[in-house]
Amino acid sequence: MEFIAEYGMFLAKTLTFTVAVIVIIVTAVGSAVKSKKESKGSISVLHLNKEINDLGDEIKHVVEDEESFKKAKKESQKAEKKQQKEKKKNKTSSDKKRYYVFDFNGDARASQVENMRKVITAVLSIIRPEQDEVILRLESPGGMVHGYGLAASQLARIKKLNIPLTICVDKVAASGGYMMACLGSKIVAAPFAYIGSIGVLMQLPNFNRLLKEKNVDYEMITAGEYKRTLTIFGENTDNGREKVTEEIQQTHDLFKEFVKENRPKLDIDKVATGETWFGTKALDQNLVDEIKTSDECIVEACKDADVYLVSYEKKLSMADRFGKVMESALDTTLLKWLNKTPKDLTS
Numbered sequence: 001m002e003f004i005a006e007y008g009m010f011l012a013k014t015l016t017f018t019v020a021v022i023v024i025i026v027t028a029v030g031s032a033v034k035s036k037k038e039s040k041g042s043i044s045v046l047h048l049n050k051e052i053n054d055l056g057d058e059i060k061h062v063v064e065d066e067e068s069f070k071k072a073k074k075e076s077q078k079a080e081k082k083q084q085k086e087k088k089k090n091k092t093s094s095d096k097k098r099y100y101v102f103d104f105n106g107d108a109r110a111s112q113v114e115n116m117r118k119v120i121t122a123v124l125s126i127i128r129p130e131q132d133e134v135i136l137r138l139e140s141p142g143g144m145v146h147g148y149g150l151a152a153s154q155l156a157r158i159k160k161l162n163i164p165l166t167i168c169v170d171k172v173a174a175s176g177g178y179m180m181a182c183l184g185s186k187i188v189a190a191p192f193a194y195i196g197s198i199g200v201l202m203q204l205p206n207f208n209r210l211l212k213e214k215n216v217d218y219e220m221i222t223a224g225e226y227k228r229t230l231t232i233f234g235e236n237t238d239n240g241r242e243k244v245t246e247e248i249q250q251t252h253d254l255f256k257e258f259v260k261e262n263r264p265k266l267d268i269d270k271v272a273t274g275e276t277w278f279g280t281k282a283l284d285q286n287l288v289d290e291i292k293t294s295d296e297c298i299v300e301a302c303k304d305a306d307v308y309l310v311s312y313e314k315k316l317s318m319a320d321r322f323g324k325v326m327e328s329a330l331d332t333t334l335l336k337w338l339n340k341t342p343k344d345l346t347s
Helices: 002-035 048-063 066-090 113-124 145-160 176-181 208-213 238-262 279-284 294-304 318-338 342-346
Strands: 042-047 098-105 133-139 165-169 172-174 186-189 194-196 276-278 306-313
Touching: 042 048, 042 113, 048 294, 048 306, 098 113, 098 294, 113 145, 113 306, 133 172, 133 176, 133 294, 145 165, 145 176, 165 172, 165 176, 165 294, 172 176, 176 194, 176 238, 186 279, 194 279, 276 279, 294 306
Parallel strands: 098 133, 098 306, 133 165, 165 186, 172 194
Antiparallel strands: 042 306, 194 276
């Protein structure tokens, strides 16, 4: 038993040393990479028609007899090759309609706007405005005004070219998320998606009384009466609160005007209360145009058109990749630990 214990300690020390060496190497490499010019990302394109067909083939391969399946597959591949040869021979692009699909999963800072602007720029460089369409799968509970204002401005680039833009909301498009959604030629929502929240919110804690209780002084020097209105540590004034309330109201008025301009049939005073509605109720309020999931929209589009999912991905440095792996491993470990029963924790 003593030998086993000593051997276990040896393995633990070896593992600790190995991990330490790896961390040092990765940190060094990461620092070297960051000192160079940041790596550019790349556009990724996935033909959704093919992906949907492949999914169907996986089922057919099981439910149909082998001979019939292989025969149908060969005929399909033969027809596709013939079509590609004719296209190359004639040296002309297909007249078939195209849908370009991209995603926006919003956080508080609307951080995906940088990737989205790259995708929009790429798509607009090749799109045929008189023929093609765009589908955005949008999920966002909203966040900072300036971030979502920029995101909405990116979608406005599509609208200015009179390109049909369908916004699909499967889960939530609230506040800044709805600011983006209202730019769509058509808004499609799932039955239980959260829609709306046309309002503005600001909240922050104030520790001034606690600092006074602990005899801690807090100094803040500004130039300009309203350079700083409300603070976390300083003593807030009624004038500061009134100024912030005025600014919040101005932002809300701009939000309402923006939504009204893009959805003129909407009774803006009725819906701009900060409330949210489920998809079916949002339809009654004219906040959306149709109840349908994004999957239904894409499958329908694939019947008569080529549908492409476009995304922009930045290349991660070795340090960033290692960090993500470690973060994922820690998250998994913590989740498993939290899910353990008291019995598991004592065993």
